[in-house]
Amino acid sequence: MTLTSGAVADRPAEPGLFAGLVDDAAVFPPGNAPLADAVRLHRLHRTSAYAACVGPLLVPAASADDLVALLAAATEPDPLRVAVIGRPGTPVEEVVSAVQTLRRAPRAVVVGAEIGWSPDWREAALDVPLSLEVPRGATQSGALADIAADASDSDLLQAKFRTGATPTWAWPDEAELAAFIRGAVDHDLGFKLTGGLHHAVRGNHAGEEQHGLLNVLTAVRWALNGEEADELTPLLAERDPAELVSHVTRMSAADAAIVRAFFTTYGCCAVTDPITELTSLGLIEGP
Template identity: 55%
Template sequence: MTPLSEFAADLPADPSLFTLLIDDAAVFPPGLAPLPAAVREHRAHRSSWYAALVGPLLVPASVAEELRDLVAPSEDPLRVSVVARPGTALRTVTEAVHLLRDHPAIDLAGVEMGWAPEWRDVDLADLPLTLEVPRGPDQAAALADVALDADDAGELQVKFRTGATPQWDWPAEGELATFLGATLELGLAFKLTGGLHHAVRGTHTVGSHEEEQHGLLNVVCAVRAALHGAGPEGVEALLAERDPAVLVPVVGDLDSADATAIRTYFTAYGCCGVTDPVSELHELNLIEER
């Protein structure tokens, strides 16, 4: 396999393109890091040369009590987002938020949970909210419902799962392109989660098997293209592109206005191995060590 360094950009990309882009999902599959280790490693990420790229630590609502007891009140604040998978009882989400919000060393960045018709009934103490939308025919209704309340930028957004789970087959390029087109048409910000570990679309080895994975740079290029009027076929083609030589020059040439426009919509994504995309972006010279 040709090393990514062979496709390195001439100059790093605009730094704002990747600022706070990678949320730390270390405790979620396939990483499944124990919570103490995840907290310790997250603090290391936040003190590293790539700290500007790293968003909050994502923690399941079910471990809120463990997290509260793990973080000492005298420690430096730990920025976290509470995450509840679709189907989690709304009461569980509310209890986790109220358990953590008054901790002196826990900084709650927001809440992520599955969309349901009654999502407005959750008391989130005015925290930013991310709603994971379903697949299939219910997705359009969910997006339209969220759009009714999405007036304050950054306070309400949607989430789409780009990786496979035991209950969720891998969504191919066409499905992801449809989601991107729908969110942009409605003016909705979004984040992605699951399987987005690599810079470029490809077939990657995970454990003892190979699986299809979307690429971070593909998503960046696809959003830019959609914002510039590309139709579904053009967006899908960019999501399917496996050649770094096609994607890297486009990303490297984005100016600050492009970066701002892209990140207004593509706000973040969850990754259980933060250093995976960081190392590839560095190898491609799209970010530089400072």
């Protein structure tokens, strides 16, 4: 990222805006880290100067047994906070089995699970905080309404939307992401994002368009102010770091709290990428 004149903040943003925001998706594409390396590096993240920004380690359901073996052989006494991931199409039974397996492991703490949304998602009967990855297109609104019907403060349930491209998922542009954010807020529904949010500011990175973390935070704040999707779209398209830094540093502690009540977290395969850029912009304090 190239910082423009005036981009560096004159004060850090509210710490709550970034607290626990970046889930560690090191083992997922495009990072594809071996599980043992991901566990080792995650423990370093959790003891670093930026530890407050880092969420749990995301683990594919298929890797649950491997993680149990790694933890059994580990010398570190601290438990590992993990969330079990089943991409859309992964059998729900596989995710349920992985959660049960890790719950029996003495050094693992399961803090959530993620599965693809389907009309029969309730049959999963998972009693951990659950993120449901919603489809795109005409069925998305119905999926959000369906999730919202069961969501409450005591039963942690949220939507999930993919912001990065995969071989089977074309990159959603700013208008599509704006529509998702508007839809989630309209349903009073928290959400997480996944894929593609490696950078603080929207731009073309390594030949690919990618959304920016500050763009999303700003768009969510405006959505909570009542702005419609077509008014959120330019915010998600904004490429000037100075403009976005200004928006973010104007958020109060109360603003940050309500933004994060909706945009709860996102998965990133290299958690230091966005954190390094946020530090360079002066939005979080460096070591």
